[in-house]
Structures are given as structure tokens and as C-alpha cells.
Amino acid sequence: MTYAPRRQADELPFDAWQMTLRYRMEAPAVPSDFDDTLEEWCVDIVRLHDDEECPHCTPEQECAAAGSGVRLGYMTFVRIRDCTSAPAWEAADAHSGDLEKILALCTDPAYAMTPGLHWSEAFEKAIELPAGDLLIMDRVRLEPQWRGFGLGALAAAQAIRRLSSGCCAVACEPAPTDRDFADGDDQAFDHARAKIATVWESVGFRPFNNGIYLLDPTLRTPGEARARWQQHFDR
Numbered sequence: 001m002t003y004a005p006r007r008q009a010d011e012l013p014f015d016a017w018q019m020t021l022r023y024r025m026e027a028p029a030v031p032s033d034f035d036d037t038l039e040e041w042c043v044d045i046v047r048l049h050d051d052e053e054c055p056h057c058t059p060e061q062e063c064a065a066a067g068s069g070v071r072l073g074y075m076t077f078v079r080i081r082d083c084t085s086a087p088a089w090e091a092a093d094a095h096s097g098d099l100e101k102i103l104a105l106c107t108d109p110a111y112a113m114t115p116g117l118h119w120s121e122a123f124e125k126a127i128e129l130p131a132g133d134l135l136i137m138d139r140v141r142l143e144p145q146w147r148g149f150g151l152g153a154l155a156a157a158q159a160i161r162r163l164s165s166g167c168c169a170v171a172c173e174p175a176p177t178d179r180d181f182a183d184g185d186d187q188a189f190d191h192a193r194a195k196i197a198t199v200w201e202s203v204g205f206r207p208f209n210n211g212i213y214l215l216d217p218t219l220r221t222p223g224e225a226r227a228r229w230q231q232h233f234d235r
Contacts, residue, residue, distance in 0.1 A: 073142035
């Protein structure tokens with residue numbers, strides 16, 4: 001694992017294996033034009049604990065969060081389906097996130113308005129079996145006090161395992177989620193982006209094109225990376 005967390009796992013005030021992931025697939029009650037094209041997932045990263053282990057309650061108090069847990073952060077994923085009646089570009093335009101750059105680099109622009117996904121030549125060379133859906137890791141965010149341990153990498157590796165079935169690739173664009181950079185401070189932003197890219201490389205992502213990274217779920221690399229993170233936290 002080339003990425004070395006700046007904080008040791010034994011510095012965590014709880015066992016990392018109290019962490020659980022809660023998956024929510026969000027869809028409107030009234031069907032939209034892109035129901036069969038685009039699937040949005042929100043994954044909460046939660047710490048579970050018993051009443052007596054609550055960091056905020058005394059032993060005499062009943063902890064209201066013992067069952068629901070305490071949220072450490074969250075992740076969002078977007079799945080774009082290959083077999084669909086609507087063009088992927090139209091679905092991307094309707095999404096609140098910025099998916100256009102990833103689609104522009106992964107797909108052939110000649111088929112932008114044709115239903116389904118049509119891979120670019122570069123994408124087909126980068127992926128072992130370029131047939132299936134595309135999963136986009138849109139955002140991974142931990143609360144500031146839980147950063148630096150590697151919890152985000154562990155959570156992302158496990159979420160990708162759950163959500164990537166039937167996908168030929170997982171794509172992301174490593175970048176900070178916090179807007180705490182001064183205007184024009186490109187050097188600090190680039191430094192932060194490079195550090196985040198190293199984290200995702202430890203999960204199995206590899207550089208693709210123009211800041212976009214790809215993970216091939218058909219390879220052994222993601223499973224081996226996930227196992228290393230589990231071992232790091234002494235599973």
C-alpha cells in the first residue's frame with residue numbers, strides 16, 4: 001500500500017469495525033425520463049456503539065443514538081446504465097453533480113445522443129472488459145476529526161464492492177470536497193488533489209485521462225486493495 005495514513009489506526013477512539021455502511025438508493029416517487037438510465041446512491045458511514053460506549057452520554061443516560069449510530073461521513077455514487085432508452089448525456093445534464101467530464105473522456109462523442117453507453121477507444125484500451133454499466137464515485141466526505149486514518153479508503157473499497165456488480169468500470173475525479181482554499185491558491189489545491197489521488201490509488205484506481213481515474217472491478221487489484229485495508233485495521 002503506497003499510501004500511508006498520517007494517523008495510526010490505534011489512535012482511533014473506537015474500534016474501526018464498529019463502522020458500518022448504510023446504503024440508500026434515491027429515486028423520485030414520480031418517475032422521471034431517466035429512471036432506467038441513472039441510479040443515485042448515498043452511503044452513510046456510521047459508527048455503531050452500545051449505550052455504555054457512547055462518547056457523549058454518561059453511564060446513567062440512555063443513548064438515543066445507540067441504535068442509529070453516529071454518522072462519520074458519507075459517500076455518493078451515480079450508476080449510469082448501458083442498456084437504456086435515454087442517452088447517458090441527457091441523464092448527466094439532469095444530475096446535480098458534474099458527470100459531463102467523466103462521460104466526455106470515457107465515451108465516444110459521436111454517439112452522445114444515442115441511447116446507452118458507447119465507449120471511447122482510450123477507455124476500451126484501459127478496461128479489461130468494456131461492456132456494462134459505469135459507476136461514478138461522485139463524492140467521499142469524512143467529518144474533519146475522522147480524516148487521516150484511512151477510514152475513507154476502507155469505506156470506499158467496501159462500497160465499490162457492493163455497488164459495482166454489473167459495471168465494467170468505476171470512475172472518479174480526485175479533488176477536495178471542502179472549499180477552504182483561497183482564491184487563486186492553485187498550488188495548495190493541486191497538492192491536496194495529489195494527496196487524495198494517492199488515497200484512491202490505494203483502493204485500486206489508476207490514472208486514466210485529464211484528472212479522471214478508473215478502477216476495473218474485473219481485476220484482482222480492487223479485492224487485494226480492500227483486503228490490505230482490512231488488514232490495516234486488524235480485521
